[in-house]
Amino acid sequence: MSGLVVDRELCIGCGRCVRACASGGIELVWEGPRKFAQATDACVFCGSCVDACPVDAIEIAKDGPASAGDLASYRDFWVFAQVDAAGHVLPVAFELLGRARTLADARGCRLVALLGEGPAAPADNVDALIRAGADEVIVCRDERLSSLDAEVFAQWICSLARERKPEVILYGATAFGRELAPGVAVRLQTGLTADCTVLELDPATGLLQQTRPAFGGNLMATIVCPAHRPQMATVRPGVFAAPAPDSERIGAVSEVALDAALTSRVRVLEVEPAHDAASVADAERLVVVGRGIGSKKSLPLMRKLADLLGAELGCTRPLVEAGWLEYRHQVGQTGASVAPELLISVGVSGAIQHLAGIGGAKTVIAINDDPEAPIFGAAQYKVVGDCIEVVQALVERLEAK
Amino acid sequence: MSVHIVVCVKAVPSTTEVKMDPKTNTIVRDGRASVVNPFDATALELALRIKDEAAGKPVRVTVLSMGIPDTARLLRDCIARGADAGLLLSDRAFAGADTLATTYALTCGIDALDEPVDLVVCGKMAVDGDTAQIGPELGGALDIPCIADVQELLGVEDGVLRARRATDGGRELVEVALPAVITVAKDAAQLRMPSIAGVLAAQDAEVEVRTAAEVGADTARTGLSGSPTQVVRSFVPERTHEATAIEGTVAQQADRLAELIEEVLR
Amino acid sequence: MVDILPLSAEYEAYLRDESRSSGTADSISFPRDEEEIRSVLQTLRTAAPRGGVPAPVTVQGARTGLAAGAVPAGGHVMNLARANRYLGLRQDDAGTYYLRVQPGVILSELRRHLANKTLPVDGWDAESLAALDKLYAGPEQFFPTDPTEASACLGGMAACNASGARSYRYGPMRGHVSALHVVLADGDVIAVRRGENRAQGRHLALTTESGRTLELDLPTYTMPCTKNASGYFIEDDMDAIDLFIGSDGTLGIISELEIILAAVPAVVWGMSCFFEDERAALDFTVAARPKLPRAAAFEYFDAKALDILRVQRKNSTAFASLPELDAAWACCVYVELEADDEATALNDLALLGKLLRDHGGSDRATWVARTDTDRETQRFFRHAVPESVNMLIDERRKTDPAITKLGSDMSVPDERLREVMDLYRTTLAEAGLDSAAWGHIGNNHLHVNVLPRNAQDYAAGKELFVRWARAVTDMGGAVSAEHGVGKLKRDFLTVMYGPEHIAQMAALKRQLDPYCQLGRGNLFDPNVCEGGA
Structure with a gap:
């Protein structure tokens, strides 16, 4: 029987698990003279109580592996290499190759890049992938891969995976990657972890430990996929550093064909390229504002600060949700990951999901009135104070110069 | 030609702002009632607009959810706003499902409906999970195409749906023959409020509640048992380092900040 | 220092x-x-x-x-914005909570702290902390007074005896204040607690902290039996605390308040009901009031107000997310229902639907807000009305900077609702003035706003307001029902009470503030205050 199991021999009825639970999924019950923890119907198996238990009395038990096939027959790390409209491999693919190279070496297996592209694609994609760490590039050049159709790509990857049995497949958490990866996962009936910020190997089992923010970013959850293969995850662009290309590296190239029966079922009638509006993702200087600025009325002041610094204006998710700024300004897990030289964070409390997006910033200066705000943990400099007053004064200084 | 639309909705906490108790470093429960995932609310509105614009042609909207029995309350609210029927999959066997097991359960629910489904509308993601996986997985499971991240639904005509969706490079105008799955961005529409008549009528509407067995689900593929992924550890992230505090009066702080900025940008 | x-x-x-x-x-x-x-x-x-x-x-x-x-x-x-600390909490035997605050505490902050259970407790004693534990463990509490501007502070709200939409059910601020500390002009302090010091007829004795006793003769006027924030609260055997609440900062400086919290009702539903004309909306309101005893608010938006909103919704992205208003409907009555359980609320809702149909409305063309998101949408809609009118005026000010909106704040007894509306409509039409009206129709208290197109309109509007002040006084109403008199409406106060009673008020003030230092120009002309003129 699967479920949350409390070992009554070990349980001391301390109630730490009850306090740790965010969903009312565990309670204390009296039985005779003793109190025991017991799961309720509201349990979502998040594991918070397992961690909180001081006597290791709680575990999430699962029935034996439901997976078919021999896990040991799955080998190698694969990285899906998405290309942009001009046909060039996206930076996130190189970032993933960099991280996966380390993991593959530790695991003693090969690192393979998957490249699907149209017949007219630039010629140097394969070499670039090898220089970034791939031992092999599986490349398919086909007209049907010249536009990004998640279903066609998913079918292609699935047929390769069934045949070659990779142990891990990683995808960039781009719009396309987030659509493609679930399509592969459901067809291969395997697990998929979205938006990971940490990828590690469990030294004991060799399992890929995929860590991502949960519960609005107040908790981090480490997720594994023990009995199904391949283990799959998407990772936001900007989380890992791209390796310096190694022009000495050599690698194998396998050209494969696409199943003749595969056709796209979605017709693209028009393509509107994104406006060339400056993007927060590429900005060298950023002013990021959060709910602490109080009201929409404070935005012009913040814009002024950004203008004076030649910076772009970014914001946290609640501001986008409140309609103060458009989504393209959003910085964090579900917005853009940024890597500016200077980031001035104003009235941002610093939920983990936001912090996940600013890890690449070189210098962070944070202004917030709450001395306990988590943003200060990610900042080099902090100002504890009324962010409007401080910014007003700062704007005056900058204007005077 | 009639069109049957299924809108998948998830009950989520009314706020994703989870407070931490600084003393115990554990989550403070706020005990508020759950709400329909805001993305799914948009999905319902788009489905209702298809119904509004069908001009006499029968369009039926069914809301489908997997959740605890209390979720029926939310499905009834969807009916008050204009949905025709609700199906809630509720069973201990569904608990602890990851996206794959959730997709399987929803697929069983869709198969159990009386009428075949022409269009499945999902929110792009749930605010409490942010995975954005259910829609594309449903497309794969049902073997029908999926259009993710729809920003604007242009309509359904003669069994063909047109929409504008966001892509990595911008936006695309696409069309697809039904049956299909779409996932919708939250800003694509704002869910209408129910009317007095709608609220009163929804009280008498039936929200079907079915167990795993009743929808023919194999419990080895549902809930915790059917989930390939499992959480091995949840932890409160630690602060990495201490920032240098800039102290003094506001004026002094501003002076120091201006200097610092100059240093950094030099 | x-x-x-x-x-x-x-x-x-x-x-x-x-x-x-x-x-x-x-x-x-x-x-x-x-x-x-x-x-x-x-x-x-x-x-x-x-x-x-x-x-x-x-x-x-x-x-x-x-x-x-x-x-x-x-x-x-x-x-006093920086006097914004939360001082303590107590619970009485009946289970009611009393929160002690400084006057600068902001209403929206108080609401947020109560909802999120994050009241700042710096310096609280053990008794307060124990009460707080109980408060957090029990049903959610709130402060019922809800002025439209939630960034108001509690001291200011007490000083003008603020109201809001929910004052239909909960009354104004007055009833939710249990104790005050008031600093007099000479620096002495009076502590008043409700129920502890009553006047003898029209004579009130107050003892200050320094031990001085003030023997006050109270004015002789009779207040109207309507929602009222015009001048000092005076009645026979009145409670001392009520003299200071609504005194517009003229008698003393509120340095500390104890406010009374209430449990959040189990069910709060908001319904926007639409009508083809004003007559139907008025008839509906008159019919609905006695039949819906659990209604917390009746708010009205007239045709012109909704038209302005429709235009702004099209022109301004800030209002784009407002729900669309069907052109078939001219005006709107917003009804808020409270109940202990859903079944009761559903019964009231059915009754409301019937009343609506009886008055030419449709229960299909209504908005029901039962979730936080929908409540927020409706709140945004209601607040967008005054905001969009302000935008219109700002537009007109570009051509004539002397123009400002003229907003009335008068109330009348229930039975005079139709009569006062007739007066507004007839006189506005006669004067050829542009207007938009909205507000607390449940209390027969509408903000009729004259929207001047030029200086002549502005002058005509001001004249009209004086005329209305006389007529409303004759109907037994109040010239300021919630905004207070301040400096802008003191002429109306003279219309309402007459010079003799104004002089009595000024004399009362001088007993507490001999140099007429505090709130100069509020309620009375400074000359009147100093005993001149």
Whole structure:
């Protein structure tokens, strides 16, 4: 029987698990003279109580592996290499190759890049992938891969995976990657972890430990996929550093064909390229504002600060949700990951999901009135104070110069 | 030609702002009632607009959810706003499902409906999970195409749906023959409020509640048992380092900040 | 020690409030507690020339008032925004909670702290902390007074006896204040607690902290039996605390309040109902009031107000997310229902639907808000009405900067609702003035706004308001039902009570504030206050 199991021999009825639970999924019950923890119907198996238990009395038990096939027959790390409209491999693919190279070496297996592209694609994609760490590039050049159709790509990857049995497949958490990866996962009936910020190997089992923010970013959850293969995850662009290309590296190239029966079922009638509006993702200087600025009325002041610094204006998710700024300004897990030289964070409390997006910033200066705000943990400099007053004064200084 | 639309909705906490108790470093429960995932609310509105614009042609909207029995309350609210029927999959066997097991359960629910489904509308993601996986997985499971991240639904005509969706490079105008799955961005529409008549009528509407067995689900593929992924550890992230505090009066702080900025940008 | 700062350009914003009128002052201070308030008063007295009159003191809170009560008339501005601490909590035997706060606590902050259970507890004693544990463990509590501007502060709200939409059910601020500390102009302090000190007829004795006893003769007027924020609250055998609530900062400076919390009702539903014409909306309101005893609010938006909103919705992205208004409907009545359980609320809802149909509305063309998201949408809709009218006026001010919106704040008894609406409509039409009306129709209290197109309109509007003040007084109504009198409506107050009663009020003030320092220009002309004219 699967479920949350409390070992009554070990349980001391301390109630730490009850306090740790965010969903009312565990309670204390009296039985005779003793109190025991017991799961309720509201349990979502998040594991918070397992961690909180001081006597290791709680575990999430699962029935034996439901997976078919021999896990040991799955080998190698694969990285899906998405290309942009001009046909060039996206930076996130190189970032993933960099991280996966380390993991593959530790695991003693090969690192393979998957490249699907149209017949007219630039010629140097394969070499670039090898220089970034791939031992092999599986490349398919086909007209049907010249536009990004998640279903066609998913079918292609699935047929390769069934045949070659990779142990891990990683995808960039781009719009396309987030659509493609679930399509592969459901067809291969395997697990998929979205938006990971940490990828590690469990030294004991060799399992890929995929860590991502949960519960609005107040908790981090480490997720594994023990009995199904391949283990799959998407990772936001900007989380890992791209390796310096190694022009000495050599690698194998396998050209494969696409199943003749595969056709796209979605017709693209028009393509509107994104406006060339400056993007927060590429900005060298950023002013990021959060709910602490109080009201929409404070935005012009913040814009002024950004203008004076030649910076772009970014914001946290609640501001986008409140309609103060458009989504393209959003910085964090579900917005853009940024890597500016200077980031001035104003009235941002610093939920983990936001912090996940600013890890690449070189210098962070944070202004917030709450001395306990988590943003200060990610900042080099902090100002504890009324962010409007401080910014007003700062704007005056900058204007005077 | 009639069109049957299924809108998948998830009950989520009314706020994703989870407070931490600084003393115990554990989550403070706020005990508020759950709400329909805001993305799914948009999905319902788009489905209702298809119904509004069908001009006499029968369009039926069914809301489908997997959740605890209390979720029926939310499905009834969807009916008050204009949905025709609700199906809630509720069973201990569904608990602890990851996206794959959730997709399987929803697929069983869709198969159990009386009428075949022409269009499945999902929110792009749930605010409490942010995975954005259910829609594309449903497309794969049902073997029908999926259009993710729809920003604007242009309509359904003669069994063909047109929409504008966001892509990595911008936006695309696409069309697809039904049956299909779409996932919708939250800003694509704002869910209408129910009317007095709608609220009163929804009280008498039936929200079907079915167990795993009743929808023919194999419990080895549902809930915790059917989930390939499992959480091995949840932890409160630690602060990495201490920032240098800039102290003094506001004026002094501003002076120091201006200097610092100059240093950094030099 | 608190600084008295020269009122330099840096503090210019403190010469204005939300009424958009502006005053003058020489100095400003930001005391943080009662001691600092007294110290400022002391310093001002010492600074006065021997035998001379100390500087006038205008007390400010969040400056959200609409009657210019916080706009200084020379002298000193005492801004209490920094006296914003939460002081303690107690629970009585009946289970009611009483929260002690400083006057600068902001309403929206208080709401947020109560909803999120994050009241700041610095310096609280063990008893308060124990009460807080109980409060957090029990049903959610709230403070019922809900002025439209939630950034108001509690001291200011008590000073003008603020109201809001829910005052239909909960009454104004007055009933939700159980105790006050009031610093008098001379720095002495009066602590008043509801139920502990009553007048004998029209005679009230107050004892100050220094042991002085003040024997006060109260004015002789009779207040109207309507929602009222015009002048001092006076009645036979009145409670001492009620003299200070709604006194517009003219009798003393509120340095501490104890407010009464209430449990959040289990069910709160908001319904926007639409009508083809005003007559139907009025008839509906009159019919619905007695049949819906659990209604917390009846709010009205007239055809012109909705039209302006429709235009702004099209033109401004800020309003784009407003729900679309069907062109078939002219005006709207918003009804808020409270209930202990859903079944009761559903019964009331069915009844509301029937009443609506009986008055030419449709229960299909209604908006019901039962979730936070929908409540927020409706709140946004209601607040967008005054905002979109302000935008229209701002547009007109570009051509004639002298124009401002003229907003009325008068109430009448229930049976006079149709009559007063007839008066508004007829006189506005006769004068050929553009207007938009909205507000608290449940209390027969509408804000009729004249929207001047030019200076002539503006003058005609002002004249009309004086005429309305007379007519409303004749109907047994009040010239200011919730905004207070401040500086802008003191002429109406004279219309309402007559010069003799105004002189009595001024005499009462002088007993507490002999130099007429506090709230100069509020309620009375400074000359009247000083016993002249």
